[in-house]
Amino acid sequence: MEGYGELIRYMPSLLEGAVVTVTVAFVSLAIALVLGLIAATMKLSKSRIGRGAATTYTTVIRGVPDLVLMLLIFFGGQIQINNIGAYFEWDYIDVDAFTAGTLTIGFIFGAYMGETFRGAIMAVPVGLLEAGHAYGMTKGQVFLRILVPQMMRHALPGLGNNWLVLMKTTALVSIIGLHDVVLRAGQAGGSTREPFIFYLFVAVAFLAFTTVSIWFLNWLNRRYSAGVRRA
Amino acid sequence: MDFTPIFENYQLYLEGFWTTAKLVSWALAIGFVMSVPLAIMRTSKNPLINGPVWAFTYFFRGTPLLVQMFLMYYGLGQQQFMIELSQTYEFLQDAYWYALAAFTLNTAAYTTEIIRGAIEGTPYGEVEAARACGMSRSLTYRRVILPSAFRRALPAYSNEVIFMLHGSAIASVITIVDLLGAARIVASRYYNPFEAFIAVGFFYFCITFALIGGFKWLENRWFAHLRPREQTATKRVRQPA
Numbered sequence: 001m002e003g004y005g006e007l008i009r010y011m012p013s014l015l016e017g018a019v020v021t022v023t024v025a026f027v028s029l030a031i032a033l034v035l036g037l038i039a040a041t042m043k044l045s046k047s048r049i050g051r052g053a054a055t056t057y058t059t060v061i062r063g064v065p066d067l068v069l070m071l072l073i074f075f076g077g078q079i080q081i082n083n084i085g086a087y088f089e090w091d092y093i094d095v096d097a098f099t100a101g102t103l104t105i106g107f108i109f110g111a112y113m114g115e116t117f118r119g120a121i122m123a124v125p126v127g128l129l130e131a132g133h134a135y136g137m138t139k140g141q142v143f144l145r146i147l148v149p150q151m152m153r154h155a156l157p158g159l160g161n162n163w164l165v166l167m168k169t170t171a172l173v174s175i176i177g178l179h180d181v182v183l184r185a186g187q188a189g190g191s192t193r194e195p196f197i198f199y200l201f202v203a204v205a206f207l208a209f210t211t212v213s214i215w216f217l218n219w220l221n222r223r224y225s226a227g228v229r230r231a
Numbered sequence: 232m233d234f235t236p237i238f239e240n241y242q243l244y245l246e247g248f249w250t251t252a253k254l255v256s257w258a259l260a261i262g263f264v265m266s267v268p269l270a271i272m273r274t275s276k277n278p279l280i281n282g283p284v285w286a287f288t289y290f291f292r293g294t295p296l297l298v299q300m301f302l303m304y305y306g307l308g309q310q311q312f313m314i315e316l317s318q319t320y321e322f323l324q325d326a327y328w329y330a331l332a333a334f335t336l337n338t339a340a341y342t343t344e345i346i347r348g349a350i351e352g353t354p355y356g357e358v359e360a361a362r363a364c365g366m367s368r369s370l371t372y373r374r375v376i377l378p379s380a381f382r383r384a385l386p387a388y389s390n391e392v393i394f395m396l397h398g399s400a401i402a403s404v405i406t407i408v409d410l411l412g413a414a415r416i417v418a419s420r421y422y423n424p425f426e427a428f429i430a431v432g433f434f435y436f437c438i439t440f441a442l443i444g445g446f447k448w449l450e451n452r453w454f455a456h457l458r459p460r461e462q463t464a465t466k467r468v469r470q471p472a
Contacts, residue, residue, distance in 0.1 A: 063436035065397035068411060068428055075418065076425030171295035175404055182298060189305060196306030203294040203302060210293040 003194035007201060010188040014198075017181035018205055024102055024170045024180065025209075029163065031106025036113025043118050054114065061111035067172055069108060074100035074176045101173035109166045116158035120151040153224040160217040167209055181205055236421040237430045240413070244434065247413030250327075254409060255399050258331055259392060262338035269339065270346035271372065284343065291340030296398045299337055304329040304405045330402040338395050345391060349384035350376060382454045389446035393439055400435070410434060 007014075042054035061069075078095045085093055124147060132142040174183035185202045189195030237244070273284045291299065307313055308329055317323035353376050361371040403412035414431035418424040 060436070062393075063439040064432040065400040065411070065435050067400040067403075068414075068432045068435060071411075071415070071418075071424065072428035072432060076428055079425055168295040171297040172401070174297070175401075182295075182301070186301065186305070193309070195309055196302065199298055199302045199306050202298050203290070206294045206298065207290065 003192070003197040006188070006192040006194055007197055010184075010192075010198070013184050013188065014181060014201065014205075017179060017184035020178065021170050021180045021182075021205075022209070024098070024105070024173055024178070025167050027102045028105035028109065028166060028170065031102060032109035032113050032162070032166065035106060035110025036117050039110060039114030040117035040121055043114065044121060058111040058114060061108050066104070066108050066169055067175065070101065070104040070172055070176060073104050073107075097173060097176045097178035100176060101170075101178055105166060105169055105173075108169070109162055112162050112165075113159065116155050116162060117151065119158070120153075120155035121147065123154040124150045153228070156217070156221050156224055160213075160221075163217070164210060164213060167213065168206065171206075232426055233423065234426050234430065236417055236423060237426060240417050243408075243413045243416060244410065244431070247408055247410040248434070250407060250412070251396075251399055251402075251409040254327070254331060254334065254402060254407075255392075255396050258334035258338055258399075259395055261335045262342055265335070265339040266342035266346055267377070269343040270350060273343060273347045274350050288340040288343050291337050292344065296333065296337050297401050297404070300330055300333040300401060300405065303333040326402075326405045326407050330399075330405060330407055334395065334399060334402075337398070338391065341391050341394070342388065345384050345387045346380060348387070349380035352383055353380060385446065385450055385454065389443065392442060392446070396438060396442065397435070 039054045039057060042050040045051060074095060074097065077100065081093050081095060085091070128146055128150060129142055132146045137145065170180065171182050174180050174186070177183070181202055185198040186195070189198035192198075269284050269287070272280050273288070275281045304326055308317075313323070322328065357375050357379065358371060361375040366374065399409060400411040402409045403415055406412075408416065410431055414427045418427035421427070
């Protein structure tokens with residue numbers, strides 16, 4: 001099979017693409033975690049507007065396909081931003097594929113993270129938070145020092161699942177032209193007329209990401225539940 | 232914002248809707264039929280039966296649907312034997328079948344794991360009762376294990392249906408004019424991506440929530456007598472107090 005020789009010849013380019021994929025995944029994860037925490041606190045807040053906004057956010061995300069949102073933000077967002085920009089006399093703003101891709105994926109998974117965090121926050125006994133307040137901690141300190149470490153254990157299984165799905169969703173950025181591993185494999189497969197081998201490589205690369213993630217998540221899960229007795 | 236091009240091209244969207252509906256329902260139907268025997272095999276303790284199914288679900292759940300579709304369409308479609316085959320069977324030149332194949336295998340893998348989980352969650356007393364009544368293994372599966380497993384799998388399966396509907400939007404990448412494909416045509420013809428994609432997002436949103444409502448109804452009506460037993464048990468315990 002000469003195709004495998006071609007695969008080795010294109011390997012440096014493919015590995016660069018894999019780095020792009022992993023970068024997109026991590027940047028989107030960071031956005032999703034921040035948005036998720038915000039959405040969860042809003043959902044649990046007393047403010048009716050806050051709860052309504054968070055519910056609208058998660059409902060819209062659950063109802064619309066990720067690719068539609070990505071195309072909307074990449075193509076539609078470009079036009080809208082420059083329409084607004086023209087009004088305020090800004091310079092032309094270019095929404096590149098990386099920004100649009102990570103923002104969309106982060107925005108989508110922020111909604112799912114919000115649901116996960118909401119459940120996890122509700123699992124933390126209120127007494128712990130009250131104790132923190134009694135010690136004179138500020139709201140922010142109680143949040144960062146008591147709530148987040150305590151709820152992480154409950155959030156981890158859901159968070160892990162979200163991460164595994166998020167990683168696979170990053171493949172969509174190839175559609176809006178970001179040179180990730182999928183797009184590079186497509187180009188290499190096209191020019192060598194061996195698309196099967198190149199896409200198989202991509203599939204194996206994603207399987208490797210998934211497998212490593214599962215190992216890491218299991219390890220993390222053990223660490224976070226160190227103080228919990230198991231039957 | 233100007234939505235008139237979308238109203239003018241409603242027929243294009245309607246055709247796209249039918250393509251999406253056909254693609255998703257066939258993939259789900261075939262995938263479901265495949266997944267029931269696979270799930271039973273997956274619960275087997277024999278590694279020769281369990282192993283291949285595990286590998287199948289691990290591959291299809293661990294890789295992006297987009298890559299699976301490309302593997303089918305570009306990879307498999309350009310193999311020599313497929314080219315020869317598509318000269319005799321012309322319909323094989325249509326991208327539709329490759330997308331359908333990829334979607335079917337993908338949903339079969341997810342559904343297999345959903346049903347496996349539900350089968351393994353069968354209260355053991357039910358199986359013992361079936362044995363005590365003298366039912367054979369296949370009869371136990373048909374009358375006891377599978378019906379209650381399907382009921383328990385329903386919430387997870389409704390998520391899978393939504394996932395498939397949303398996942399099917401990538402079919403537009405390989406030239407299929409599905410719902411999103413129609414929007415992409417309108418967007419490039421009128422240069423109005425914002426309106427075109429907002430409209431199609433709204434359509435997907437409506438379909439999604441119609442499906443979610445349908446599944447809720449199904450859970451309450453058709454499968455009321457198969458509602459998970461744990462629930463009724465706790466209710467029964469709590470009622471006297």
